[in-house]
Amino acid sequence: AFQEKRPITVIIDNNGGLDCISQQQERLFESGTHFATDFRDIPFHSMFEGLGGHGELVTRREDIIPAVQRAMASGKTACVNVKVKGVISPIVLATTSKRDKASIE
Structure with missing residues (x-):
């Protein structure tokens, strides 16, 4: 998209990790913890700017539409x-149960 100068807008639903997998792990492991699913704070918007695109960071709900x-x-x-x-x-809620353990345990 950058090389072809395509005006594509990507909206990232950034929860800081692999939240769905974290939730599964928390529900399935007896310890109630998760492993290897949290990310550092990745500045996706800055990466787009560095490639010549446009980037916006949104932290408040009311700023989403103006940013888009x-x-x-x-x-x-x-x-x-x-x-x-x-x-x-x-x-995750519908498919996991603390009673039904994953085969990886």
Whole structure:
């Protein structure tokens, strides 16, 4: 997209890791913990800027729409990096049970 100068806007639902897998691990492991699923704070928006695109970091709900509008109006390959708090996935909730252990234990 950068080389071809395509005005594509990517919106990242950034929960800081592999939250769905973390939730599965927390529900399945007796310790209630998760392993190797947290990321460092990756500045996805800055990576787009470094490649000549447009980048926006969003930390408040009310800023999402204006950030997307600015990204699309930029005419560049763009990233809107939206920091979110994880909530339990309905799929994880429906498919995991502390009683039914994973075969990896």
